[in-house]
Amino acid sequence: MNAMKQILMMVLLGAVACTKPEVEGPQEHGKSGQGIVQGRVVDSQGKGVANAEIIANSTDMYDKTTTGYTDGQGNYRFKVPTGIAEGSYTLSGSLTVKYHNRNYRMVLYQEDTRAFSAYDGAVRNFVFRLTGKRTANDDETATPLGATLEVYHDFNHIALENIELTLEPEGPLVDGSTGKKLVTMMPRGDYHIKDIPLGKYTISARDKVTGRRLGVSIQDSSRDYAPSVTALFEDEDFEGSEHFRLGLLVGVL
The missing domain is CATH 2.60.40.10 (Immunoglobulins)
Structure with a gap:
């Protein structure tokens, strides 16, 4: 009887030794590897x-x-x-x-x-997202995610740093969210308002010092100054460029 048990034990041990190692399953979701x-x-x-x-x-x-x-x-x-x-x-x-x-x-x-x-x-x-840095490594000189408004003013009658701009969204922004009214002064020595959430806006301007309403017109539109204009930011240079701008002329009404 003991001999029979020993034989059975040897057979079982041999079967285990001949078994192939278990194949490694796919990597867990969220882990990189193998390209x-x-x-x-x-x-x-x-x-x-x-x-x-x-x-x-x-x-x-x-x-x-x-x-x-x-x-x-x-x-x-x-x-x-x-x-x-x-x-x-x-x-x-x-x-x-x-x-x-x-x-x-x-x-x-x-x-x-x-x-x-x-x-x-x-x-x-x-x-x-529509505004902020493009990458975590970007500094203040890098182009942000938002659009850029380029302002060209009548420098004979208006001081750039006195211009106050108001941008009111016309409908949802490009991501479907509800935009907010933006009121901003032109930065001293800079013709650009940067990092604006991409959308369609009604834009107006005034001289913050005198309170006088100023005229606005879209660059290259060949239209006279008006109290406000409604416009859409467009791709810079070509469609799909990933940069968006709008040129705005500001003058006296």
Whole structure:
């Protein structure tokens, strides 16, 4: 009987020794590895953003990219090449929004801009918002996410630093949110009002010192000065440029 038990024990031990090691399962969501790039895009309220475009740009080879898109919950996941000498990558993100029959390509805010190796992959998250820095590394000289109003005034009759501008939103902003009335003075020595939430605005101006209402006109519109104008910020230079501006002329009515 004892001999029989010993034989059975030897058979069981042999079976265990011949069993193949367990195959490692897929990596947990949120971890990088093996060329996988993944993350999430949310709006300023933390809601997932669908159809955002995430591009992995090679730091070693010009114009070598790999592209992925977010799903309905704002998640994205794609693989970059991991062959020999693939080098490293950085990520950028954008969202194309149709607004007043125009396609606006909006840059996504990125907290982590570090390059990563192709083999290691990366986890990078983005935020769709209308104002503020484009990346966490930007300083005060960098172009912000918001649009820019360029002001050209009648310097023979108006002091630039005395101009007060009022911008009132006409309908929702480009992200569908409700905009706020903006009242601002022109900065001394600067013809630009920067980081304005992209939208359509009715714009008026006055001389803050004298209280006199000033005339406004859109640059290149060939229209006379009026008490106010309604206009839409447009892509700078070309559609899809990711920078938005509006030229405003200010003079005496």
